Amino acid sequence: LAKALDLPGKVRSDGDSWKVGGLTRDARSPVLEVAKGGSGAWTYSQYGTPDGSGCAETAPKGSGSQASGPGCPGGDTSAQNDSGTQDAVSPEKAKQAAQPVLEALGQKNAELDASGLSGAVRTVSANPVIGGLPTYGWQSEIRVGSDGQVVDGSGQLAQPVKGHTYPVQSAEKTLERLNAAHRGASPGIGGCATAEPQKKQGADTTDVEPCAGSAAARKPADVTGAVFGLSAQYVGGRQALVPSWLYKVQRTGGGTVTHPAVDPKYVKNGDSGAPSSPAQPPSSGKPSGKAGAMGLESYEVSADGKSLKLHFWGGVCSTYSATAEQTGKSVKAEVIGKEKKPNQICVKMAKQFTQTVPLEQPLAGRDVIDASTGKEVPAK
Numbered sequence: 001l002a003k004a005l006d007l008p009g010k011v012r013s014d015g016d017s018w019k020v021g022g023l024t025r026d027a028r029s030p031v032l033e034v035a036k037g038g039s040g041a042w043t044y045s046q047y048g049t050p051d052g053s054g055c056a057e058t059a060p061k062g063s064g065s066q067a068s069g070p071g072c073p074g075g076d077t078s079a080q081n082d083s084g085t086q087d088a089v090s091p092e093k094a095k096q097a098a099q100p101v102l103e104a105l106g107q108k109n110a111e112l113d114a115s116g117l118s119g120a121v122r123t124v125s126a127n128p129v130i131g132g133l134p135t136y137g138w139q140s141e142i143r144v145g146s147d148g149q150v151v152d153g154s155g156q157l158a159q160p161v162k163g164h165t166y167p168v169q170s171a172e173k174t175l176e177r178l179n180a181a182h183r184g185a186s187p188g189i190g191g192c193a194t195a196e197p198q199k200k201q202g203a204d205t206t207d208v209e210p211c212a213g214s215a216a217a218r219k220p221a222d223v224t225g226a227v228f229g230l231s232a233q234y235v236g237g238r239q240a241l242v243p244s245w246l247y248k249v250q251r252t253g254g255g256t257v258t259h260p261a262v263d264p265k266y267v268k269n270g271d272s273g274a275p276s277s278p279a280q281p282p283s284s285g286k287p288s289g290k291a292g293a294m295g296l297e298s299y300e301v302s303a304d305g306k307s308l309k310l311h312f313w314g315g316v317c318s319t320y321s322a323t324a325e326q327t328g329k330s331v332k333a334e335v336i337g338k339e340k341k342p343n344q345i346c347v348k349m350a351k352q353f354t355q356t357v358p359l360e361q362p363l364a365g366r367d368v369i370d371a372s373t374g375k376e377v378p379a380k
Contacts, residue, residue, distance in 0.1 A: 001157065002032050004104035005044055005150060039239045040157035046150065087120040087146040097150060098124040098142040105140060106159060120146040130160055130230060136246050136258050137232030160241050167313065167351060168261040171226040174245045178259040222250040223257075231258040293372035294320065294335045297352070298380040305362040310335055310355045311380060317341070322355035325371065333357060334371035 002011065002020040007030050009020050014033075022031030034042040089097070091114035102108050107128040116123030126140045140155030169177070231244035242260045249255040260267065300309040310322055310333055318337040325332040335355050368377040 001034070001042065001044075001101070001104045004100040005030070005032060007032055007044075034157050038158070041154070042157045043152070043154045044150070045152040046145075047152075088117055088122045089144055089146060089148055091115065091122065093148060094122040094124050094144040097144045097148050098126065101142055101150065101153065102126055102140065105155065105157065107140060110140070118143075121151055126155075130241060131162065133243075134227060134229040134246065135231070135241060136229060136244070136256055138230070138241060156239075163240070165315065166243065166266045167263045168228075168243050169263055171228070171245045171247075171261075174259050174261045175223070175226075175247065177264065178257075223247045224250045228261065231260070233260060292318075292336045292338060294337050295373065296333060296335065296370040296377045299333070299368050299377050300380045301363050302356075305359070307356050307358050308333060308363070308368065310357065310377075312353055312355070314351065314353050316351050320353060320355055322357045324357040324359070326360050328366075330367045330369050331359070331363065332369045332371040333377065 002009070007021050009023070011018050011020050013019075016036055018034045018036060020032045021029055022033075023029065028047055030044070030046045032042065032044045034040055094114045095112050098112075098114075099108065102110055105128075107126055110126035110128040111134060113125045113127075114122055116125065121143050124142045124144065126142070127135050128138060128140075129135070130138070138156055138160075140153065142153040142155075143151045145151045168174075225248040227246045227248075229244060229246045230241035231246065232239055233242045233244075234240070235242065243262055244258045244260045247257045247259075249257055294312045294314050297311045297313065299311065301307075302309065308324065308331065312320075312335055314320060314335075314337055318339050320335050320337050322333065322335045324334070368379075369375070370377050
């Protein structure tokens with residue numbers, strides 16, 4: 001990352017962080033700092049420590065200009081008026097300047113927004129695509145000066161590690177949970193970034209209301225769309241990317257409201273607040289035994305008694321086939337999954353499936369055994 005920022009010097013340990021640069025007495029030289037733990041939060045400033053005095057002092061009154069530090073693009077950007085925006089680089093040039101940094105972060109395919117301006121400094125916000133899904137709350141922000149150089153930035157350096165697979169709910173169902181979680185209560189997980197949704201009767205869209213102020217004073221804004229992705233949440237006291245619905249909100253300045261899409265029965269504390277940790281995942285995946293074998297949740301006998309309906313959790317990226325070995329004492333059933341498009345990116349979303357197998361004779365009290373685990377399958 002230091003190389004991408006053209007920052008010379010060696011990486012050194014400094015308490016809970018790694019640092020490069022920032023060794024001059026006035027602390028106004030470029031410095032990169034990366035947290036050793038957690039998400040590896042990083043900050044960079046071309047003109048000194050991020051919490052320092054900025055890139056330059058304001059010019060003395062009556063001088064008719066602003067003082068600039070070494071290479072400072074237009075002086076202290078916080079002191080500039082709106083006319084300073086005329087010197088800002090174009091969104092395209094800002095994105096180009098940010099690209100080496102994004103590549104170093106492994107985020108070259110991130111969704112970019114370069115509309116942010118502060119004086120002559122343009123902000124490039126990058127929301128990475130992880131596991132084929134868009135993200136929210138895991139963005140990097142890279143600010144580019146009028147000379148086309150990166151002035152400062154921040155983001156996360158750690159690469160998320162894939163966890164368990166959980167079943168999720170639809171955008172409509174998740175929005176209903178978001179309504180129920182925040183109606184008359186303090187904000188919980190993810191949903192009330194700046195809004196609280198409510199259903200709009202007799203319309204195709206859904207309304208959301210700003211969180212601030214009393215419910216009576218809130219003005220509704222339309223939800224214009226929803227995208228399935230990952231939002232940053234705190235799980236067990238640490239940041240994690242959780243499968244979520246990202247709702248686009250139509251109001252001044254736009255906006256996004258997010259809420260975890262994971263089925264509440266697999267989240268500790270449900271929607272009452274931030275989950276302390278994920279609940280036990282459903283018995284999906286590959287149990288011990290044959291490759292691709294799926295764990296069976298339950299079974300049902302058909303109305304005519306001539307077949308079994310096997311219920312199990314599986315991924316949406318696979319196809320499934322069921323077989324049964326029948327004896328006088330038991331029926332050993334097995335479901336095998338096969339990826340539709342091996343080695344291609346696919347949403348890792350769990351879903352409940354049902355496969356049917358024929359019976360040579362009625363079940364008549366025989367046990368149904370999961371052939372992949374050797375355990376009895378409960379009747380539904």
